[in-house]
Amino acid sequence: MAGVTDAPFRQLAWRFGAGHVVGEMVSAKADLWHTSKSRLRRQSVVGISPVAVQIAGGDPATIADAARRHWRDGAEIVDINFGCPARKVCRKAAGSALLADEDLVARIIAAAVAAVPIPITVKIRSGYSLERRNGLTIAGIAESEGAAAVTVHGRTRACRFLGAAEYDTVAAIKDKVSIPVIANGDISDAAQVHQVMTGTGVDAVMIGRAALGAPWLLGQIAGVTGVLSxxxxxxxxxxxxxxxxxxxxxxxxxxxxxxxxxxxxxxxxxxxxxxxxxxxxxxxxxxxxxxxxxxxxxxxxxxxxxxxxx
Ligand SMILES: Cc1cc2nc3c(=O)[nH]c(=O)nc-3n(C[C@H](O)[C@H](O)[C@H](O)COP(=O)(O)O)c2cc1C
Incomplete structure (x- = not known):
């Protein structure tokens, strides 16, 4: 999560027992990485493995270049953001705006996969809009272009953060692809994790907002951290x-x-x-x-x- 999952936060979440943590989204444009904000965002934490970073961008060559640079800097997984609805990101034809252009999604993933010997994963939404809920198609594209896993936030781009996340699309995606599928959206406790995992058959869940001000939550749900006084x-x-x-x-x-x-x-x-x-x-x-x-x-x-x- 941009502005949240910085190195200090990831370190705590990891120590409490999170199974996997991902760095803050950064633009794929390497010429923007010289600012101190960008430098801090790209900083990894010693001892956390695999080192997973997330990039956002709309140009296949730029994405490939960013993936290569992150790999050379030590990344072990590069995740591509096709889920961010923020205007600042979508205006630049990146994040969830890309869900409208399935051909471009395919070219972006293919370029990244060809650029590095490490897994490329993708984070998507259930679709572009309620009328065009194309998450299933996008997930299929991700698999055929070589993505190693797909995380699905159960809302469309148009929904932004409104309404409740739905898991029917997530379940359909899990049914369709054979790469690991990670469910995301509105999950905040062990009971919900159980419900989503059994209801959809997904391989894992991703938790975002519920961990704000509660870095212990992930380890608690995983059963490796007890209740804190x-x-x-x-x-x-x-x-x-x-x-x-x-x-x-x-x-x-x-x-x-x-x-x-x-x-x-x-x-x-x-x-x-x-x-x-x-x-x-x-x-x-x-x-x-x-x-x-x-x-x-x-x-x-x-x-x-x-x-x-x-
Ligand atoms: C402050 C904030 C920052 C976020 N930044 C990112 C990001 O950088 N990359 C990303 O894939 N999703 C980002 N998200 C979306 C979350 O990863 C997640 O998909 C969404 O919040 C739904 O999951 P949740 O209900 O568990 O929070 C962000 C969400 C919030 C609230």
Missing amino acids: LAEKFDTMIEHLHAGQQFYGDAGVRIMRKHMMWYFEKLDGFGGAEERRALVRTFNTLIEAEAQLQFLQQLALDVRVVDAAA
């Missing part, structure tokens, strides 16, 4: 905050605010929702890295004192 959640928040501040330097104070907001939103059992929103507002007034850390450390201490008294 409030104190352990605060310890994770402090670790994440510190890692983000180190990773982003001066920008870290601002960038880490959204992560901390997501954690607080999900801290059930730690005051009420309004109380937690007030804490977020106070946290957001802090402009020094050290002050942010101290704020969380004090809350962690309070939780431990309450725990000890109980």
